[in-house]
Amino acid sequence: MFGAVLHFNPNSARATYGRAMCLDRLAEVQSSNSKLEQAIMTYRQVIDLADEDPNLVPLPLLRLAAEKCIERMRFRGFLGKAIRVQQRLLQRFPDDLGLRNQMGVTFLLMNQAPAAKEVFQEVLQKWPNDGFAQVHYGFVLKTSYNNNSAGAEFLRRGIESGAEGTQDGRFYFHLGDALQRQGLENEAYEVYDNGVEKGLFLNRYQRSLYNVDRLTSRPVWTLEQTTHQEFFRKLEENWEIIRDEGVALLSESPADGYRPEAENLRDTGEWKQYELYSRGRKITANCVKAPKTCELVKYAAATGCKRGQIKFSVMMQGTHVWPHTGPTNCRLRAHLGLVVPEGLRLRVGQEQIRWQQGKVVVFDDSWEHEVWHEGASPRLILIVDVWHPDLSEEEWKTLSPI
Ligand code: OGA
Numbered sequence: 230m231f232g233a234v235l236h237f238n239p240n241s242a243r244a245t246y247g248r249a250m251c252l253d254r255l256a257e258v259q260s261s262n263s264k265l266e267q268a269i270m271t272y273r274q275v276i277d278l279a280d281e282d283p284n285l286v287p288l289p290l291l292r293l294a295a296e297k298c299i300e301r302m303r304f305r306g307f308l309g310k311a312i313r314v315q316q317r318l319l320q321r322f323p324d325d326l327g328l329r330n331q332m333g334v335t336f337l338l339m340n341q342a343p344a345a346k347e348v349f350q351e352v353l354q355k356w357p358n359d360g361f362a363q364v365h366y367g368f369v370l371k372t373s374y375n376n377n378s379a380g381a382e383f384l385r386r387g388i389e390s391g392a393e394g395t396q397d398g399r400f401y402f403h404l405g406d407a408l409q410r411q412g413l414e415n416e417a418y419e420v421y422d423n424g425v426e427k428g429l430f431l432n433r434y435q436r437s438l439y440n441v442d443r444l445t446s447r448p449v450w451t452l453e454q455t456t457h458q459e460f461f462r463k464l465e466e467n468w469e470i471i472r473d474e475g476v477a478l479l480s481e482s483p484a485d486g487y488r489p490e491a492e493n494l495r496d497t498g499e500w501k502q503y504e505l506y507s508r509g510r511k512i513t514a515n516c517v518k519a520p521k522t523c524e525l526v527k528y529a530a531a532t533g534c535k536r537g538q539i540k541f542s543v544m545m546q547g548t549h550v551w552p553h554t555g556p557t558n559c560r561l562r563a564h565l566g567l568v569v570p571e572g573l574r575l576r577v578g579q580e581q582i583r584w585q586q587g588k589v590v591v592f593d594d595s596w597e598h599e600v601w602h603e604g605a606s607p608r609l610i611l612i613v614d615v616w617h618p619d620l621s622e623e624e625w626k627t628l629s630p631i
């Protein structure tokens with residue numbers, strides 16, 4: 230029917246908008262990307278109409294169409310297109326705070342930190358007390374510019390504003406982290422406790438953000454508790470074979486297999502990892518150079534763990550890894566000691582773990598953990614993630630990869 234209206238009145242903004250809504254709904258019902266793309270184009274036609282002749286589109290309708298258009302473009306992954314729509318709209322509504330903030334969010338989704346920073350900076354010049362812009366600006370400063378003090382300050386003010394969009398686990402997570410990295414432990418745990426109260430974290434130490442709620446939670450696990458003990462015993466029995474492959478790869482040239490840890494978790498020192506499996510998929514180029522290890526780790530709960538990895542981890546003396554928390558409670562993390570000098574410590578929650586050559590230790594890395602290497606020579610371990618034993622094989626299939 231909207232089509233019929235448009236046949237006789239091609240410039241009807243309302244009919245165009247109605248047609249876009251129908252396509253949008255059809256896209257959802259049919260899970261159809263092509264319908265979704267038609268819906269996006271049709272929403273954009275409303276904006277085009279307003280550009281041709283502002284009298285054709287009432288302002289509230291223009292806003293509505295633009296919001297839907299941007300939201301659907303983001304959903305489809307058309308981030309560059311979304312930015313262009315947002316820029317066009319800002320020319321028309323330069324004082325629209327929400328629109329400007331949403332453009333900053335799109336830049337964040339595009340991993341364009343400098344552009345996002347600029348947008349939120351501009352917003353805060355004009356609206357210095359806008360909580361939404363504060364948390365996002367603080368987030369960018371902390372995560373992309375390593376500015377813990379200013380980052381924490383903006384995150385704190387934004388969170389305290391209580392404004393819509395500010396009560397997100399990621400903001401509490403990075404505020405606490407920024408405080409911990411400045412040595413402000415008590416303040417950090419206050420933030421974490423507030424996060425627990427808001428239901429954003431499982432507990433003050435367990436701050437993963439992709440969780441299944443009912444899972445048994447403890448920082449350190451015995452091999453028996455994991456139910457995967459037979460697999461871990463097999464790794465222990467073959468530890469020297471695994472060690473030999475891991476060590477040999479250290480002197481490989483070109484030495485491109487071991488990659489520096491890339492999540493900005495190090496305070497001091499050097500820490501590299503050689504990935505064999507990630508998100509339940511084999512890294513073939515690396516596995517061909519560690520064939521025996523890759524054979525030994527074949528075990529559905531490990532190689533099929535879409536929320537984990539299998540990798541060698543080498544850490545040089547003098548390294549300190551900041552307290553940190555993995556992304557999900559759906560995996561348990563096993564460490565097989567391969568080359569373990571004196572002087573190493575791993576804290577998980579309030580417990581301590583010590584590595585031993587040829588021995589597996591298991592912890593839940595969704596709990597805060599911290600590593601110190603105060604020894605005299607490099608340390609090498611094999612990290613093997615396994616599905617949490619409370620998850621069913623049906624859940625292994627349906628949980629999204631991380
Ligand atoms: C981890 C971790 C430190 C290390 O496995 O999650 O932080 O020493 N490991 O490899």
Ligand code: MN
Nearest residue numbers: 553555594598
């Ligand atoms: Mn870790």
